[in-house]
Amino acid sequence: MPERLLVVGGDAAGMSAASQARRRRPAAALEVIAFERGGHTSYSACGIPYLIGGLVEELDDLVARTPEVFRDRFQIDARIGHEVIGIDTKNRRVRVREIQSGTEYQEAYDQLVVATGAEPRRPPIPGIEAEGIHGVQTLDDAVSVERSLEGGARRAVIVGAGYIGLEMAEAFVLRGLDVTLVEQAPQPMTTLDLEMGELVADALREIGVGLRLGEEVEGFDVVEGRVRSVEAGGGSIPADLVVLGTGTRPASGLAEEAGIPIGPTGGVRTDARMRTEVPGVWAAGDCVETFHRVSRKPVAIALGTHANKQGRVAGINLGGGYATFPGVVGTAVSKICSVEVARTGLNESEAEAAGFAFGSVVVESSTRAGYYPGAEKMTVKLIAELQTGRLLGAQIVGAEGAAKRIDVIATALWNEMTVDEIQGMDLSYAPPFSPVWDPVLIAARKAQERAEDGWTDAP
Template sequence: MKDVKLVVIGGDAAGMSAASQARKRLGPDRLEIVAFERGRFTSYSACGIPYWIGGAVGELDALVARSPEAHREAGIDVRLRHEVVAIDVENREVLARDLVGGGEVREKFDQLMYATGASPVTPEWARVPAAGVFGVQTLDDGTAIQEWLDGEPARRTAVVIGGGYIGVEMAEALLKRGLDVTLLEKSAQPMAKTVDPDVGTLVAEAIRREGIKVVTEAQVTGLATTDGRVTEVVTPTGSLPADIVVLGLGVRPNSELAAAAGLPVGPTGGVRTDRRMRVAGTDNIWAAGDCVESHHLLTGAPVNIPLGTHANKQGRVAGINLAGGYATFPGVIGTAVTKVCELEVARTGLTEKEATRAGFAFVTASVESTSRAGYYPGASRMTIKLIAERRTGTLLGAQIVGKAEAAKRIDALAVAVWNRMTVEEMTALDLSYAPPFAPVWDPVLIAARKATDAVHAAM
């Protein structure tokens, strides 16, 4: 006999973080937890898939932070291969389909955790039933790619469509697997949503140097197939041979189920929640992860940023709250980092385009410096770009491109953005210095100085 029953929809980062947090606070005698997951895995690192495909990570198991068995040992009733197809808010009940055994189950809930994640964007042309075309969203997707690559070693040509960070990481992974890789990007440079064009150009150069063909301003109109298998990617300027096609066109939040149940979905397509991750206007219905929209702390606008780090934080917050505690997820500032071959790329806050769209007037400053004192062995060059509001000098955004030890500097900049620091105040920041770690003026400080000059010049 339990006091309360929690049903979780989605067994990955957000859902199972919530379940685990709730379990930590309320034992099995107090809280019953049932978790439906349509795939075969729980609590895994989707971000790690490219590294597993590329061979840097040896085993699939390594990507699983917590297996279904481990969750079950904690008294969480995990039901794999079960897809929730309807939520009855009024009767506090979900309807799930058993994808293996067939049939349906109904489950009552007192508390509901909605954590359905996101699905790859698939344009019309990608919806043909062609084997060899993959998204990279779930561990099941990753497993399918591995099986495809292992299946017939003769498959040597890969086309990755979409030059966002998933696309770029997958291009590198496939290159490492010995494939001939072409990356198609519709913008003028890869990572166009992540970084400004000047920084994106540095990324393009780096991945071309590694041997990946990069086609920018590319338009895909279709996929050609033979015997149900993809053979070519069709573009207006000709077709590209393709034994495997990976879609890296971004994802969209899985909010249809919520919408069908009458739960509020915001302009980004994500489920709307308050800062405690309670679904707006509901009682004891919570949501977290790729399927929700977050508050952008700089623009005040809703955003959907599908990242494991947000999913974990939001899931934890939801779990604390639904178990009677108090925690909040105030919002995001758009921090992201990726490693492409030897290149490290990071950003926080707003890009120029995002700042303009939000109505900011701003100045920018870019500096080149080194990761360590110039004379210290292993020093490597990096570029830091700062975007600061005109007049106030408030730091609006930062981008870093470099090699080893460059990108993690974005965290200091993220904390500065978070706290609305001005670039002038940042010039005085007491950052760590020793020759193995930085020049006597850390690149962050040099950038802050140059940005301060730019703010003054634009007064």
């Protein structure tokens, strides 16, 4: 009889694990069943803002593989509309509810992958459950936002100016809505330092987004079950539609109830091979915590690319191979219309929390040679350890072509390079692509000059 692998959660991490395990072990050796409570498998949640903004035409475009594909091409039984409601790790069984019928049943496993994803943080604000207030985590959320738009929504309020909030602001602007963004911090994008966040604020204002910074949402005005306005900063903002961009947390409740150890971040704890501390139970994706290679501390970062990699690692190991997930350095990228934003490593407050003594530089340069058409402004911030000059983190805000340079810095960070080492690197140069000194090199050079001067503020 084949071994049986059950997967809880049918998105990036879960289905990567399932596919990789299958690649290495045929159906005769390994039976694979995946349970997904939603209506879709393996979709790009990161694509939802572009679907709503009209840049992506069909919801189906965001689905990489349907349950039919998994069944026919991979012999994986992917059951949508099936929610795992309990895990019995002692007897290696899960309890499943078929959502439509309410029927419950049990399935036994030899190996289990927990890939339950993230869930939106819903601040305990009165009225937050009203109609017209949406998360944007799942394709089902996307459908309900679209329904609001087609129902004639004209004024959108977004609560929280993180990545999702900003991408949804762009989407609504593209759809012609009046958009207001409410953020309790004094800047959008709090994963950036203040001066870099202010560049993002400028970009938002430029595309006509109303910015209410430093304001907390106190409540929602709800009429007949539907939101009519958002109360914030002592005033009221009319809203036909509200989106919550207030972040997510690991959806680790199911694992926790089953006694699977949870880390300090709220994510399921795993080793580098994605094994939990419970025999036969693995975990991957937004529900786990991972290792930050700069702070050397656990972090929970919900991001499709990590979920894919972690799922793949779990699947290779489940299939009899050997793979490890090496942790993260906190790289992220986004755009608001023509302004690109990226970061990696630690920002100033994170560096402080991690106990580093550090200095920083902010350098403005150009995406291309100054004389080449389309050369536009980009700003790079580097943070480096005082005693050694080792790079700790970076942030970029700029025009087209700016943000992907964060990957060069992430690679340098991964290798624990100093700013002195970085400034000498052989990065590509041609006028359509870069000034003769790439902006990354210019920033490293300035940081090294500051380091040589002992990071004094002398002119």
